Amino acid sequence: MNQTSSIRKIIAASSVGTMIEWYDFYIFGMLSTTISAQFFPKDNPTAGLLSTLAIFAAGFIVRPFGALVFGRLGDLIGRKYTFLLTLILMGGSTFLIGCVPSYERIGIAAPAIVLILRLMQGLALGGEYGGAATYVAEHAPKDKRGFYTSWIQTTATLGLFFALGVILLVKSNMPDADFNKEWGGWRYPFWISIILVGVSIYIRLKMKESPMFSKLKAEGKTSSNPLKESFRHKSNFKMVLLALFGAVMGQGVVWYTGQFYAQNFLETKCFIEFEQSRTIMLWAIALATPFFILWGWLSDKIGRKWIMMAGMLLAILTYRPIFGTFLKDSDVNNWQQDNPVVLNKSTSGVVVAKTNDSLFITTTEYKTAAGHTFRKIEADTIFSNPAKSLPAKAAVIYNNKSLAPATYWKFTLLVFILILYVTMVYGPIAAFLVELFPTRIRYTSMSLPYHIGNGVFGGLVPFIGLLLTSTYTADPLVGLWYPIGVAALCFVIGTLYMRNKIDRNVAD
């Protein structure tokens, strides 16, 4: 077998497994509303606590912990068996989440089991990426390391694409009630995982150990205590800190903002309807994904640093104008000038039990001349006490907006640009991290900063965004200052302290 064919198989086997792990991790987040309804009822405080832990502890605590556990294992016993183990752990947990009976059937055991399985997913994810990136890099020729590892970098985005696609496919083939019921369609994406993981395990079992690690092992030069060597030896620890604060921290927030915050923003701030917001993401991801490879390839020619720094700088400078355009172009007040016509109107009324007040909800569907459609919901209360009626004013909500084709494609282009920044910061980073650390402790040393950068700094984007928008209510874009601030700090540190030189020899 020639070298090119061999490396292609290595990349394919590593990438498919890593993509499946991302798919597994994402479907839980994407189906969180249904999962909450099935396992974490809001009226039970214990279930509420378990829900919080499932959402926050899995990303913030367990992912970095998984990086330490499996990173250490990968440096002790080898890359191949470690990331095989993470795949089994992830696939098994995902499949089992799809098999847990609801809270209504087995009570508090349901959220407790789901929490444990979700934490296992976080643990597995923490161990997977470092193994796959290290494994591919240690097989790659020295002048193509960026190019080959960039395939691994596509997996997080492709996993998101795949998860979005599967959920959309299942959802579009059944009524919402069937999708959301106890043993409904929402479980299918979890069950599909076991087939995917099975295939991936079969492929990975046929792979050989990394040649660099095998050589070290044969010579008896592997680390006996990778955690100590990585974090207690000052010379290596300072490179871990540089990797985190000079590259991965900024990459994490740019990545999260482009791929998750943008989708959430379109749905909850612009009120774009479900299918359009998701297809915008799918198009943008599909069009931007090849750029991971392009930047990885280019980083072999000009170095990793400036591509990543350019991505961060562009994000810092353009986030507010881009998200501002989303808001402006989906603002119904601007559409009203287009004299929208009424497509449909209905009113329903209920009597509020305790007060005997009557609540009337009027729903009106509009279409503008440009082709936008939207729904206006007016809630009007008629108080049983006539004295209270005078100051009452109808509350108006505009939602379920469907964009006209021109605006739809404009939004797709803007999301594509956001994901293009993701490809710039993320495409070359595996090669950059691999080259920063020696073979004997590479898995451990690169996994921890990667998962702190992505899991903690990236994962905090929605929370800090909510904190800022709740504190400074006048500016709807204030939540963006967190990713902008973190990326700016990372840009300064990376520009000042990091080197652009490509380390050709990673076998030492």
Add this chain to the structure above:
Amino acid sequence: MNAFKRYFGLLFLFIAPFIIYELVNGAINNIDTAGKKDINNPVIWIIIIAIFTPIAIGLVIFGWYAFRGEYDQLPTKSKEL
């Protein structure tokens, strides 16, 4: 350039405690057991502050190393690590 690196190290030394101060302040101002948002939930704040404290300490150490000139010359071979 090395002088720049060292002076910026001082900046990072101060940023880290400021981040922790802001987080603790945010927690005090927003925790509300009657509230329904994530920012009202004490458990989330405990998780975030617990995980961010060692990261902030890491930034202090990074700043200190930078100030001491540890990043003036980066290692070029693994033997130097």
